[in-house]
Amino acid sequence: MSATSKLLVTSTAIHDVLVIEPRVFGDERGWFTESFNAQDFAVATGLNVEFVQDNHSFSRQWTLRGLHYQLEQTQGKLVRVVAGSVFDVAVDIRKDSPTYGRWAGVELSAQNHKQMWVPPGLAHGFLVLSEPAEFLYKTTDYYHPQSEACLAWNDPTVGIEWSLPQGILPNMNAKDSAGLSWDAAPKF
Numbered sequence: 001m002s003a004t005s006k007l008l009v010t011s012t013a014i015h016d017v018l019v020i021e022p023r024v025f026g027d028e029r030g031w032f033t034e035s036f037n038a039q040d041f042a043v044a045t046g047l048n049v050e051f052v053q054d055n056h057s058f059s060r061q062w063t064l065r066g067l068h069y070q071l072e073q074t075q076g077k078l079v080r081v082v083a084g085s086v087f088d089v090a091v092d093i094r095k096d097s098p099t100y101g102r103w104a105g106v107e108l109s110a111q112n113h114k115q116m117w118v119p120p121g122l123a124h125g126f127l128v129l130s131e132p133a134e135f136l137y138k139t140t141d142y143y144h145p146q147s148e149a150c151l152a153w154n155d156p157t158v159g160i161e162w163s164l165p166q167g168i169l170p171n172m173n174a175k176d177s178a179g180l181s182w183d184a185a186p187k188f
Helices: 038-045
Strands: 007-011 018-022 024-027 030-033 053-059 064-070 077-083 085-092 103-109 115-118 122-128 133-139 148-150
Touching: 007 038, 018 038, 064 085, 077 085, 077 103, 077 122, 085 115, 085 133, 103 115
Parallel strands: none
Antiparallel strands: 007 018, 018 115, 024 030, 053 133, 064 122, 064 148, 077 115, 077 133, 085 103, 085 122
16 A cells, blocks of 8 residues: 555455455554545545445354345445454356356454455355454445345355364354355356
8 A cells, every 4th residue: 555545455366356455543542544435445446336225233253144145236345344353255156257156255354444345246245253243334236135145155166265163153044044056046
């Protein structure tokens, strides 16, 4: 990050899934960061997006949420953690993408201030590493439950390397536990 840059942007295994690190200013009193600025986001990422909804979730350790996506009103997501830490994952389900079938994951935490941009057309989920975690995300379209789909978190074709300790199974709701296999899941 240069002295004039406000964001450090890094690509992942999926070229348009981005890790975004804002500048954090700290002293003996604590710290300050600008968590989102539309102009800086556009300059740093080359994306001009409009966010229409903010979501906030609280989860206990080893909770796994996802891998969710919507077939209609597809959502781009800018995600971050404000308490605790999670392992955040995106899976490319866009058939015409050069990274189709790949996944990218990064640890997001209140300490590292990292954010992840997940473009529309990807399945998204996270595993809570800390006890507990609070997860915030902005979306580019509204929640559309009629077209929501869920890819199985442990599908062997995708092969996500979750940060689960040996012998620990994730805490999941019924919908996420019934996620579809890679072969059965609808794609874009």
